[in-house]
Amino acid sequence: MSLPAISLCPKGFDTMEMSVPVNRKDMIMKKIVYYISYTLWFLFSLLPLRVWYVISDLLYYPVYYLVGYRRKVVRKNLTESFPEKSEKEIVRIEKDFYRYFCDYCVETIKYFSIKRKTIEKRMVFEGVDEINKCVEKGKSCILYMGHYCNWEWVSSLPLYVADREDLVRGHIYHKLENDNTDKLFFGMRQRFNSENIEMFAALRYLVKCRRENKKFVIGFISDQSPNWNSMGMWTEFLNHKTSFFVGAEGLAKMSDAAVFYMDIRRERRGYYKARFIKITEEPKSYGEYELTAMYARMLEDTIKREPQYWLWSHNRWKRTYEEYIYRKENKLL
Secondary structure, three states, X not given: OOOOOOOOOOOOHHHOOOOOHHHHHHHHHHHHHHHHHHHXXXXXXXXXXXXXXXXXXXXXXXXXXXXXXXXXXXXXXXXXXXXXXXXXXXXXXHHHHHHHHHHHHHHHHHHOOOOHXXXXXXXXXXXXXXXXXXXXXXXXXXXXXXXXXXXXXHHHHHHOOOOXXXXXXXXXXXXXXXXXXXXHXXXXXXXXXXXXXXXXXXXXXXXXXXHOOOEEEEEEEOOOOOOHHHOOOEXXXXXXXXXXXXXXXXXXXXXXXXXXXXXXXXXEOOEEEEEEEEEEOOHHHOOOOHHHHHHHHHHHHHHHHOHHHEOOOOOOOOOOHHHHHHHHHOOOO
């Protein structure tokens, strides 16, 4: 499978709507900023990973000790999630998280130009044969994942999944607030033929696939905090009453898709192994939110095994169950 060519002008960017004269200058400036950002990111990404890891080591101290990036959030999340651990253990996990977070950042930059043979060596998938068997049987597949280890590198999965015209291989994509950053990540995530499916358009997109008799293998990172109006399913997760997105479960049942969980490990620095565990080929036989609850348990086990590789800097529990009940009772949802 050949890699798509890297273009300084991604599809659609050169045809941006510029019909409103008052915005013409702003649009031109956005293009200039984007081209500069793209060029710099691409050139920096050409540095060998061994050099980037030296940079990561240098970044750790200012990020953790000087800037203290979201350190209060990380400490609060860890302390509440592991009340059985001593302060010394919490601090150790916290420091290990920041060391890994710096690695994740430089690995993400490197992914912008990483070669196929390199990513195949460093991001290994096991159990893909089970996914391909489901595809051969005419079933779509839903893949549950989390913000664990390097989730950006997981978008190389299409290198292992069957390449067919009637199969969409991709992941659910949440648009970033900054347009230039969004375009950069959008292009990076589709380098190895992974389709970016915008989160709020996922249902419409997959319904379209069904109408065109296409199957899909789609990854869902479902451990983010939903908005108030998207909440409904709550379960115990890392010592918190936690709400999860249930879109993956709904789409699995609607499409009668096989459901898998991706358990990922960091073998050593810069090397990952992801193993796909089949949950079911009959999602409709499960009760409401049961599949989502199973995903939560499996992800929790993964995190507890090596907690430093989860995204603790995300303010995961900013919306509490108590406030949800209050809003619901007072018709604020």
